[in-house]
Amino acid sequence: MNKFWIVLWHTYITKLKSKSFLVITVIVGLLTFGVTNLNHIIDFFTKDEKKVVGIIDETGALYEPLQAQLAKNRDSKLKLKLFQGTKQEAKQKVKNETWDAFLTIAYDDKQLPKATYYANMIANSDTAGTLEQALQQLKTMLATAKIGLTPEQVTQLYEPVSFQKVALEKNAKTEEELQQARGLVYAIVFAMYMFVLMYGSMIASEVATEKSSRVMEILISSVSPVQQMFGKIIGVALLSLTQFAFLFIIGFSSLKSNGYELFRLLGTEHIPAKTLVYAVIFFLLGYLLYATLFATLGSMVSRLEDVQLVVTPVTLLVLASFFIAMFGLDSPQSPVITVTSFIPFFAPLIMFLRIGMLDIADWEVAISISLLIGTIIFVAFIGAKIYRGGVLMYGKAASWKDMKKAIELTKK
Incomplete structure (x- = not known):
């Protein structure tokens, strides 16, 4: 039995002292620390960095409601700027990186909001996704108001369905x-x-x-x-x-x-x-x-x-x-x-x-x-x-x- 312990501890100590084991342990330890602090790392590199989005409001009535809707999202890092110029001028501001993107808002044939999003690249979907969500909420408010629903009725409409699961077996x-x-x-x-x-x-x-x-x-x-x-x-x-x-x-x-x-x-x-x-x-x-x-x-x-x-x-x-x-x-x-x-x-x-x-x-x-x-x-x-x-x-x-x-x- 003594020989068993000799083999065991020799294997353990030899591997523990090996450079490859120590390097891998340190690297994985750093990765573990990085993953568990990912939110702080992202915040460090994006601290106080607001993305500027120009808004061309062709309706003349949706800019302020959209801004109010975005204000409800405390995590939003978008800064809206109402622009009275042409689309060509707005595109130039995006190309010059004065703005990160710009959005045109108009009414569709049912007098509900529709929008077109412009950016140099659309690979990063965070900005577009935030704007789309805010516009969707705005559209819901306008649509329900048109058919005469109160805010309480709208809230009731979108409440999750009550769905309970009951197991019939005794010890389930x-x-x-x-x-x-x-x-x-x-x-x-x-x-x-x-x-x-x-x-x-x-x-x-x-x-x-x-x-x-x-x-x-x-x-x-x-x-x-x-x-x-x-x-x-x-x-x-x-x-x-x-x-x-x-x-x-x-x-x-x-x-x-x-x-x-x-x-x-x-x-x-x-x-x-x-x-x-x-x-x-x-x-x-x-x-x-x-x-x-x-x-x-x-x-x-x-x-x-x-x-x-x-x-x-x-x-x-x-x-x-x-x-x-x-x-x-x-x-x-x-x-x-x-x-x-x-x-x-x-x-x-x-x-x-x-x-x-x-x-x-x-x-x-x-x-x-x-x-x-x-x-x-x-x-x-x-x-x-x-x-x-x-x-x-x-x-x-x-x-x-x-x-x-x-x-x-x-x-x-």
Whole structure:
């Protein structure tokens, strides 16, 4: 057991001190800080910057109502200027960048507002969208006034319809509980997807790197393949948790300083403790299953550039699991979701999705976890045999057919 801890801490410390890991962690940390402070960054570069829009009011009556309508939008950064000149003169002001754009307002055949927007480029739709929304509201006011509706009647007309959802099953989740569960499920599913892909590949690369340096020939004679394989798997897991904790602290602190609560933002502040426990269980089991596969396949190659080629089938399994989970967020009762939740390679994401979104029987969860643990043990047993022989195989990129050769080499 002492040798297992040596392999584990050696893997953890070596990777933790590597320049590539430190650089990536710092870069991702800066990106996390930037994303969580995006509103401040945008405000810094656009501070007090008003966009000037010229208005040619051909009706002679809509400029002031439009300006009043825009004034209700406190976030609007538009400054309107009434212009009495020609369209050609207005176009010249836009081309000279005196104005950002100009708008002509007229009446249509029903005596309701219509407009034409002019700008050097219309790729930025914020200005045009704000003006269009204000004109739409103005048009609604004029149209309802024409048919004799009072402001109270207009408000009543546009009130959202009362639409309640009532579940008839006794233990079915409410709409609020489903929204909270959906936020947690999406966060965990996405985190597991990224976790497995990033650090699974790191495990395969770690094994391939040591193999290419011939260090494996020494290690494999003194440390059992199971100890060595799981030492690397758990070592990389600790490394990933260290990186995740660093990024989480940055993101959580940044969101909190901006007045956001992370769990409230995800809608997960009232999630049951049982669901959180299952989240941890399936997260860890999913990582162990895929990490074992990545480590086994990494032992089959002797060149670092061949790693991605060999682990592609496992990567496709992770991708398939992720896309099925995304589908399941809207259709958790689908037969496809139910069946795949019992398939060990999909269960970490899909069964947890069902736990979060539905009220399923405990025996279903127990079967799924049992199958998952059984698969991990089986993969570890076969993987250890392949691992021991695979790390001693050199030459061109390994194929799946070479697994049999690796097992025979182990027996010898």
